[in-house]
Amino acid sequence: MIPSRLFSARPQVMLEGVGFWMLAARVVPGPSCLLLLRASPRLLSVSCADCTKHQEPPRKQPLSEKKLKQHFVDHRRVLVRGGHGGNGVSCFHSEPRKEFGGPDGGDGGNGGHVVLRVDQQVKSLSSVLSRYQGFDGEDGGRKNCFGRNGAVLYIRVPVGTLVKEGNEVLADLSRPGDEFIAAVGGTGGKGNRFFLANDNRAPTTCTPGQPGQERVLFLELKTVAHAGLVGFPNAGKSSLLRAISNARPAVAAYPFTTLNPHVGIVHYEDHQQIAVADIPGIIQGAHQNRGLGLAFLRHIERCPFLLFLVDLSVPEPWTQLDDLKYELEQYDEGLSKRPYTVVANKIDLPQARARLPQLQAHLGQEAIALSAATGENLEELLLRLKELHDHHVATELEQGRQPLRW
Numbered sequence: 001m002i003p004s005r006l007f008s009a010r011p012q013v014m015l016e017g018v019g020f021w022m023l024a025a026r027v028v029p030g031p032s033c034l035l036l037l038r039a040s041p042r043l044l045s046v047s048c049a050d051c052t053k054h055q056e057p058p059r060k061q062p063l064s065e066k067k068l069k070q071h072f073v074d075h076r077r078v079l080v081r082g083g084h085g086g087n088g089v090s091c092f093h094s095e096p097r098k099e100f101g102g103p104d105g106g107d108g109g110n111g112g113h114v115v116l117r118v119d120q121q122v123k124s125l126s127s128v129l130s131r132y133q134g135f136d137g138e139d140g141g142r143k144n145c146f147g148r149n150g151a152v153l154y155i156r157v158p159v160g161t162l163v164k165e166g167n168e169v170l171a172d173l174s175r176p177g178d179e180f181i182a183a184v185g186g187t188g189g190k191g192n193r194f195f196l197a198n199d200n201r202a203p204t205t206c207t208p209g210q211p212g213q214e215r216v217l218f219l220e221l222k223t224v225a226h227a228g229l230v231g232f233p234n235a236g237k238s239s240l241l242r243a244i245s246n247a248r249p250a251v252a253a254y255p256f257t258t259l260n261p262h263v264g265i266v267h268y269e270d271h272q273q274i275a276v277a278d279i280p281g282i283i284q285g286a287h288q289n290r291g292l293g294l295a296f297l298r299h300i301e302r303c304p305f306l307l308f309l310v311d312l313s314v315p316e317p318w319t320q321l322d323d324l325k326y327e328l329e330q331y332d333e334g335l336s337k338r339p340y341t342v343v344a345n346k347i348d349l350p351q352a353r354a355r356l357p358q359l360q361a362h363l364g365q366e367a368i369a370l371s372a373a374t375g376e377n378l379e380e381l382l383l384r385l386k387e388l389h390d391h392h393v394a395t396e397l398e399q400g401r402q403p404l405r406w
């Protein structure tokens with residue numbers, strides 16, 4: 001028996017449906033409004049007060065897959081340069097009756113660092129520019145005035161950004177709020193006051209500010225999620241993600257509809273959130289660059305557990321699992337050995353339902369049979385997802401690591 005209060009994915013979907021019907025009822029013009037429209041065409045431009053009062057502001061349309069594709073960037077080459085240090089100043093204090101007041105040139109301020117900072121609101125590297133120049137430090141001034149330090153320049157990057165210089169990995173920004181100093185600001189120069197010594201009471205020396213550090217970094221995004229959805233094209237990965245989460249990847253009856261990874265969050269009643277990543281479909285021979293190749297598999301490298309989605313509507317569906325595992329192994333050894341569960345989709349189709357016992361027999365294990373389209377048996381998947389998540393949390397804590405939190 002499955003406790004119905006454990007998760008809230010279906011009620012949410014139903015609530016959305018209720019919202020839609022309420023909205024539809026409101027925008028239908030009332031009879032008085034129709035009368036007005038028929039009576040005088042000139043009144044058409046004047047909206048009915050009754051209707052406008054209840055009309056809701058137009059909702060923001062979700063981005064289509066095509067637009068997301070334009071905006072989704074998962075690697076970037078960036079030139080970063082720290083701010084230049086301010087120059088030290090050489091000058092002497094002088095006032096009436098104190099003609100030789102000594103050196104009073106202040107130091108220049110330090111140049112500002114350029115810092116990469118993880119921001120959960122940022123979903124891709126598309127907002128990252130190709131070059132960044134940090135803020136310069138201010139020059140020193142008279143009367144021992146020190147220049148102001150350059151402010152830190154923050155570059156906002158998504159969770160899961162890998163920072164590389166050449167082949168060396170410098171940082172792995174996998175948690176919200178993580179920061180990495182990409183380029184250090186130059187130090188400020190010294191004013192002549194700094195060089196005052198017993199044997200030199202009137203130094204004229206001052207030093208210029210140092211240029212900031214400059215380097216070329218390669219940023220690579222590896223999506224961070226708890227579960228990775230792996231399956232052949234058209235298996236229904238995006239449909240399933242839409243059914244269990246608030247993500248809205250495009251769904252269509254042709255292969256390779258999804259070209260970029262999408263992350264959806266499954267909300268449970270105990271406020272637990274599990275992130276599920278839908279990645280483009282894999283086909284046989286993907287490791288030889290067939291289909292979309294395997295480059296996008298980096299997006300499931302960070303998923304501690306996997307959901308293998310098998311399409312029951314095609315003959316011999318069990319071969320899909322072997323092929324998927326093989327391709328994953330080709331990409332990264334051990335990837336297919338992560339904790340996983342097999343999900344058999346499209347159970348609503350009669351021929352698919354008939355293949356289920358055969359699939360179970362071939363796999364030698366239970367597969368979760370469901371329908372992403374009708375929502376049948378989604379509860380079992382949600383429970384299994386929670387189990388996998390709890391297991392992941394327990395093993396991470398056992399090994400003294402912090403489990404991934406969303």
Ligand SMILES: Nc1nc2c(ncn2[C@@H]2O[C@H](COP(=O)(O)OP(=O)(O)OP(=O)(O)O)[C@@H](O)[C@H]2O)c(=O)[nH]1
Nearest residue numbers: 233234235236237238239252256257258281372373
């Ligand atoms: N009958 C039935 N059709 C489904 C079900 N799930 C998905 N489909 C259909 O299968 C087709 C492919 O669905 P998608 O969700 O786009 O499949 P995908 O795995 O994301 O495909 P790619 O993005 O190309 O890899 C669509 O026409 C869906 O309507 C299901 O449970 N039952």
Ligand SMILES: [Mg+2]
Nearest residue numbers: 237238257258
């Ligand atoms: Mg898809």
